[in-house]
Amino acid sequence: MKNYSHIFFDCDGVILNSNKVKTNAFYKIALEYGEEKAKKLLNYHIQNGGISRYKKIKYFQENILKNKDLDTYQKLLNYYSEILKKELLKTEISHGIFKIKQFFPDSKLAVVSGSDQKELVWLFKKLKIDYIFDMGIFGSPKSKKEIFYQLFQNSTDISGSIFLGDSKYDFEVSKLYGLDFAFITEWTEVQDWLIFTKKNNIKTYSNISDFLKNHK
Numbered sequence: 001m002k003n004y005s006h007i008f009f010d011c012d013g014v015i016l017n018s019n020k021v022k023t024n025a026f027y028k029i030a031l032e033y034g035e036e037k038a039k040k041l042l043n044y045h046i047q048n049g050g051i052s053r054y055k056k057i058k059y060f061q062e063n064i065l066k067n068k069d070l071d072t073y074q075k076l077l078n079y080y081s082e083i084l085k086k087e088l089l090k091t092e093i094s095h096g097i098f099k100i101k102q103f104f105p106d107s108k109l110a111v112v113s114g115s116d117q118k119e120l121v122w123l124f125k126k127l128k129i130d131y132i133f134d135m136g137i138f139g140s141p142k143s144k145k146e147i148f149y150q151l152f153q154n155s156t157d158i159s160g161s162i163f164l165g166d167s168k169y170d171f172e173v174s175k176l177y178g179l180d181f182a183f184i185t186e187w188t189e190v191q192d193w194l195i196f197t198k199k200n201n202i203k204t205y206s207n208i209s210d211f212l213k214n215h216k
Helices: 019-033 035-047 053-064 070-090 095-103 117-126 144-154 168-176 193-199 208-214
Strands: 006-009 108-116 136-140 161-165 180-184 203-205
Touching: 019 035, 019 053, 019 070, 035 053, 053 070, 053 108, 070 117, 095 208, 108 117, 108 144, 117 136, 136 144, 144 168, 161 168, 168 180, 180 208, 193 203, 203 208
Parallel strands: 006 108, 006 161, 108 136, 161 180, 180 203
Antiparallel strands: none
């Protein structure tokens, strides 16, 4: 087993089976503006996996609704947050996350997600998995690139690290900072993930348990 100084995890599709919950939430908040517009937001969301709700909703408002009203933006954000708080408490947790310290007792663990950071901290406490991530739980409104930049600035050494993600954006971020990367496939919404991972020579694992079982 390769020793990693730090292991970073995306949340949706890696730790939690929550991609569909969020996809449905985006569709639902846009539906009052018509099915066509809702589908456009849905497609934009799926094509931009790993990017925060703030950018997606702003894109929907400005480019699809052609509306720059702050009240509309806040209304959409609030509705989206309301849906998630109800649905995410019921979501499936990856079993492997509970075993991670058995395999990597000396590694620092952190979540780097596109999800809202305050909501994520709240959710992980509710699900009783916050204790696992001794380095912290990080999310939007900062982007993943910004979060990693800050972590690198604040840490003397996070070389020899790996990022477990399920989107093309996750891979781009890991490449930018020279991190090892593992693509988690079981819950991803990237339809061409097999082509993408083969083209970029990315190691793939079904889930965190599979990563632990096969990673050497």
